[in-house]
Amino acid sequence: MSPSVQEPLRRVLVTGGAGYIGSHVVFSLQETKRYKVVSIDNHHNSHSKALDHVAKIARDALLPDASERDRDSAEIDAQVCDLTSPAQVRKVFEKYGKGGIWGVIHIAAYKAVGESTEIPLTYYANNVSATINLLQIMSEFDCTRMVYSSSATVYGTPPIIPIPETTRLEAHSPYGKTKIMCETLLEDLCNAEPTRWRALSLRYFNPAGAHPSGQIGEEPIGRPGNLLPLLAHMAVGRVKDDKLKVFGNDYPTPDGTCVRDYLHVLDLARGHLLALDALAPDSHVFDNCPTEARYKAYNLGKGKGLSVLQIVEAMRKATGYDYKYEIIGRRKGDVPDLTADPSLAEKELGFNAPQDLETMCRDLWNWQIKHPHGYEDVVPVKSLDSSEVKTDVNGHGGAATVDRNGV
Known part of the structure; x- marks a missing residue:
């Protein structure tokens, strides 16, 4: 019998499910037809319509004679929920009862490195305290599996390139420190209750591109802080800059x-x-864990670095837009090279990242031209006190990736 007949769908809770990374994770879960996705998101930096688009992709992929189980897997239980409110989170778990949610993929977080230095308490409350609340409620409802979306920013300025997981953790910002704290508390929890808890932290680098259908993609609030969406917005006319400012061209x-x-x-x-x-x-x-604790961390990257000018040239080919750029002085805090060593994830998880830069740029541009103003110009809720949400040059969806890109 097929797996879809043998066992019921496993419910998986995705925090930040409507974000850039979250929506694509939800797509990947639905594509297997093995999981039922429960998304919680307060839409601080995401659009509710993203999940409508993801569900449509899943429905369109169903066969005419699809089973009820497969049809159920294509529907998302999308909950508007703030992780800083234990009552709201508990209500989601109460809906399914003890053991009703099989596991959690925790993506939601505030993610702007620069902003975290200005309002660190907000970042620690949202990223760390909310994660503790979530884990306590998970334990209460016998949900003891977590995939944690961490970030390569935990490495700070790494001493070795490409970066292995054994690199010491030395973040330079409150944002990065919140990621280290959450990894630490997960490891401590798995050590404290080794027969109950299992967790993996994923330290990922710079995500780019979009679903090839063009139905979901990256839609940052305000001016993009990341290189690729900034270039896409320039080409589509949403950013009116005559030139791209590149910080430094004298790195090794x-x-x-x-x-x-x-x-x-x-x-x-x-x-x-x-x-x-x-x-x-x-x-x-x-x-092969050294202790009883079932906890590990993995890098997710290609293991191959690309320069600012290589990205600009690739987007020029993808869009046909004649980008102009200006080299200005180096920016404090920029690191010459941040490239992953993904060999451990390749060996132990079977992970690979085969899609190349041309595909990333093509898919990004396909998304942008189909949605020149994003998800139908829906204005998401802003939950920070600041009048404008700030971005860093590499913040993505629910969790940022690495330090700034030199633009």
């Missing part, structure tokens, strides 16, 4: 501009799926 890199590790957002999303599957009882991922 092939063309002198900063190098970052970009991977397609769908490759990243499928990495989350592999990590979730690795939390199953029959998984062997934890067999």
